[in-house]
Amino acid sequence: MKVLVIGQGGREHALVWKLSQSPQVTKIYCAPGNAGTSQHAENVDISDADIDQLLAFAKREKIDLTVPGPEVPLVLGVVDQFRKAGLTIFGPTKAAAELEGSKTFAKQIMRGAKVPTADYITFDNLNRAVNYIHERCGGGRFASNERPMNVTNEEGELFQRTNPLWEQPIVVKADGLAAGKGVRVCHDADEALEFVRDCLAGNRFGEAGSRVIIEECLMGEEASILAIVDGKTIVTLDASQDHKAAYDDDQGPNTGGMGAYCPTPVIDAAMMDQITQTILIPLVHEMKRKGCPFGGVLYAGIMMTRQGPKVLEFNVRFGDPETQPVLMRLKSDLFEMLYAAAQGKLRDVPEPEWDPRPAVCVVMASKGYPGDYEKGFAIRGLDPKSDSETSRVFHAGTSIKDGKIVNSGGRVLGVTALGDNLDQAKLNAYERVKGIRWEGAWCRKDISDKARPKTEANVEETKVETDEV
Structure with a gap:
């Protein structure tokens, strides 16, 4: 069986690796892939958003199963196009993919299905969104105390609220796809107003931010x-x-x-x-x-x-x-x-x-991520022979330049390890992290700590000493 995996991130590397273990699979292609997917598949220089070229390739190579990794091709309708051509593909149709493509659509579906979720309100008009935020909090910080405050909205109208301070944060979301960055947990009105303006007026997320959802913050x-x-x-x-x-x-x-x-x-x-x-x-x-x-x-x-x-x-x-x-x-x-x-x-x-056995994945990122970051730094310590049954490095934002593997994205590697218990899995993952280097590499040091009681004292053995690794 021939398989085509669409995408170029850590998820796609993991999919390619796991699919390659099947005795039924004879050949895997990954479009466009990265330096890691090339270890298990043949990379194909086709963008994950180029549905026409992906379809032409799948027809030409007689692909038996296509697996889209990221959301973009799904929202664009890759499943519909492949099925129309008589090809087997795993994923939702364009209509069903709206469950991720539009948060408003998802909320409406949840409401109809009586699925428990946060209360929300949707806006596509900046002034109305600003007025709502002013009405809700009066421009104060989130707190439990009360005091009167006069505030003015975008149109110069005066508001007075006896309880201007919010008791808990609210969440503002861009309605469409924003690569995981279209959500802001806002701890005061200024944060909420800034993000709403960025979406509705600042074109920060393009069409994806032309509508926003403001909802309660679930704790x-x-x-x-x-x-x-x-x-x-x-x-x-x-x-x-x-x-x-x-x-x-x-x-x-x-x-x-x-x-x-x-x-x-x-x-x-x-x-x-x-x-x-x-x-x-x-x-x-x-x-x-x-x-x-x-x-x-x-x-x-x-x-x-x-x-x-x-x-x-x-x-x-x-x-x-x-x-x-x-x-x-x-x-x-x-x-x-x-x-x-x-x-x-x-x-x-x-x-x-x-x-x-539990598994822990630690993401190593480029300096500056999730903001601007520099690319093209050679990555040291990436020997595929070091991968084993208990630890493996999945490539996310990597490419090959002049024969060397370099960082080409914000999230670069997903260092993943098993262990007899969660502490051991974490230790194994961070031990691999310590052996990998490039200029500006960094990671969080507390992955999986949420699973451990706060009173546990055995933190030192799995501690990473610096923000840059």
Whole structure:
């Protein structure tokens, strides 16, 4: 069987690596791929957004299964085009991909399915959004005390509020795709106003920011649920936990993800069953009822609140970096699962088997990320022979220049390791991190610490000493 993986990140490297283990797979292509995917597949110089060229290639090479990694080709309709041409592809249609392509659409679907999520309001008009923020908080910082305050909106209208201070943050989101950077947790009105203006007036995210959602900030522990879906059958994978904030202790701006671990103690078997029954199944039923049945990877970002699990967001593809530790633990044949799902026969595939050992993935990033960063620095310490059953380096933002592997993206590597327990998995991952260098390389030092009781004292053995590694 020939397989085409679309994308060029760490997720795609992990997919290529895992698919290559299947005895049914004879050849893998990755478009466009990176320096790491070339270890297991033949890279093809086609953009993941160039649907016409991807389709022409798949026809020419008689590809048996195509697996899109990122959200962009899915939202552009790659699945529709491939199926129209009679090709087997794993993923949601363009209509179903709106679950990630538009946060407003996702909220409407959740409302119809009675899926628990944050209260929200949508704006495509700057003045109305600004007025709402002023009305809600009067321009003060989030706090519990009360005091009167006069504020003025964009049109010079005067507001007076007896409770201008917010008791908890709000979340402002660009409605469309923004590469993981279109969400701001706002701790005061100035932050909210700045981000809203950036989206609606500053064209920060282009068309993706032409509409914004303002919603309540859910409090609790986060978890990522990945499920394989064929429209009728749902197979959940072991839960993981991502680390979105750039810096330790969840400080700094949001990123595409600075690390993840799997499994997470936040989700036990009973809770996974509850999430399946109250979130995943109702969502899949509602999508079918709306005329856009869902097939592919259903990614539910969950917040475990005091009221129970609530959905932060839905994505329609494998998460990145969650895919790396999840697939590191998966013992089943991934190709068999995805091929069956693409054909609507997921029910015929055995339940996935898992390595009982936990896995930790630490993302190494370029200096300046998630803002501007420099590219082209040679990466030292990347010997594929060092990869083993217990540790592996997945390439995300890498390329080959003058025969050397260099950084070409913000998130560069996902250093992933197994261990007999979570502490050992973390230690194994950071030991690999210490042996990899390029100018300006850095990472978070606390990946997986959320899973450990705050009273535990054995932090020193897994500690990374500096921000730059």
